[in-house]
Amino acid sequence: QVQLIESGGGLVQAGGSLRLSCAASGGTFSDYTMGWFRQAPGKEREFVAAITWKYANKWYWPSVKGRSTISRDNAKNTVSLEMNSLQSEDTAIYYCAADQYGTGSVVPKDYEYWGQGTQVTVSS
Numbered sequence: 001q002v003q004l005i006e007s008g009g010g011l012v013q014a015g016g017s018l019r020l021s022c023a024a025s026g027g028t029f030s031d032y033t034m035g036w037f038r039q040a041p042g043k044e045r046e047f048v049a050a051i052t053w054k055y056a057n058k059w060y061w062p063s064v065k066g067r068s069t070i071s072r073d074n075a076k077n078t079v080s081l082e083m084n085s086l087q088s089e090d091t092a093i094y095y096c097a098a099d100q101y102g103t104g105s106v107v108p109k110d111y112e113y114w115g116q117g118t119q120v121t122v123s124s
Helices: none
Strands: 003-007 011-014 016-027 034-037 046-052 058-059 066-075 078-084 092-100 119-124
Touching: 003 092, 016 034, 016 092, 016 119, 034 078, 046 066, 046 078, 058 066
Parallel strands: 011 119
Antiparallel strands: 003 016, 016 078, 034 046, 034 092, 046 058, 066 078, 092 119
């Protein structure tokens, strides 16, 4: 059973940076696309970034492109998301997700596995 466990959330001041990690276990991930999504109160879950495990192809949502970096560590089975220049609009619960045979979908329902999420709060 695939398990995804996020870490690294917390409270950060506007303009600051944060690094989120997702530890993946219970599967062979070479055929997976790993994604990060976020959900703010009262809003729908939205795509942030994704990376293919095998070739590290990457996709970013326009609102985070240029100030975010998604990466994966094959040896540790972890996927990370580093975000800079954080603003209040980035406040949300951030979720790690896995899509077997995926190609960078931005649609949450295309991802079969989800972590529990980690809260990111940006204070102004």
